[in-house]
Amino acid sequence: MMHFNYTLLSPVKEEDLRLTFGASRIVSVSEDPIALFAPTITHFKKLAIGNYFWFIADPVQWVVHAAGGMLEQMTGIKERELVGSSPELIFKHTHPEDLTHMFAFSTYWVNYFTNLSMERKPHVHATVYLRFKNAAGIYRWVMVQYADTLLDTDGRINYGLTLLTDISHIKKDGMAMMSILDTSDDSCQQFLCLDGGNLSKSNEDLPKISPRELEVLRYLAAGYSSKQIAGEFNIAIKTIDNHRQNLLHKTNTKSTGELVAYGINNGFI
Structure with missing residues (x-):
């Protein structure tokens, strides 16, 4: 079982996020990011759990x-x-209460990811959950999801x-948060951002989900x-059913819908 708690972050302004990336440094790579990210982008349509869009930012x-x-369609x-x-055109669709929180999560993630070894980087993934204004307002x-990166x-x-990705069919309430999933040691960290407020400490024992179970959950x-x-895996249907039953048991859920909601709310998806 993984021991789990929330880490609290302070709100961050957009200009501070830019400094985190190093706005004045010189780019030293020449690879075409669209070509590099093409395999990942191809999987978006295959694995999307709702309406989605993607963008590549410099x-x-x-x-x-x-x-x-x-x-x-979405925006x-x-x-x-x-x-x-500027990506500010997208940021403007973020709920005002969640915007500086999103910048705080992104700033933390960039610093965290940058300091990882090259061996660990492919195993660590960050996901932010927030409210976003659609085309209807x-x-x-x-x-x-910070899906992929091109590094210098x-x-x-x-x-x-x-x-x-729109997950409003699964998530209806709550507060903006970020999860960082590390499949190299099966750990999941979660982060909240509060404007000078307090959060009562709450710890939860999350089940240890294997890499294959995690893949099944995402499908x-x-x-x-x-x-x-x-x-997809070229294995027996019974094996997949066993993985699904194990997931239901580990998460104490009773249906695939509950299981998927659990996975999203706890940062596994």
Whole structure:
């Protein structure tokens, strides 16, 4: 069992987030980020659990390099309006109460990720949960995943691929938070951001979910059946059903829907 608690962060302004990336440094790589991220982007449509869009940001120049998915459907922003512009165009859709919290989570994540060894970086993933205004002007819960990065020779982020998914069909309330999942040691950290407030300490024992169970959980969240998942892994359907039953038992949930909601609320997805 993993011992788990919340870490509290202080709100951060956008300009402080930019300094975290190193706004004045010189980019020293020439790879095409769209070509580099193409395999990951291909998986978005395959594993999406709701409406989604993605964008590639250049945090040094503070501009969006490329975007796709259901961008206009979800935000009303056209791709040609976003590409070449500041990511502030996206930030404006974040709920005002969650915006500086999102900057705090991102700042912490950049510092945390930068200091990881190159061997650990592929195993560590951050997800932020916040309220985001859709094209109709309605705030809905979304999941923001920092899906992939292009690093320079010093290990600093030159391009970042971000995926934003509507999870309002699963998450209805709560507060903005971030989870950092490390599959190298099966640990999951969670973070909250409070404006000078207090949070009563609450610890929870999260189940130890194996890497294969985690993969199954993510496919279940994307709506795959046991037969479809078995086909993806080229293993028996019974094996997938056993993984699903183990997940239900470990999380004390009674259905796939409850299991997926548990996975999102506790940072496993």
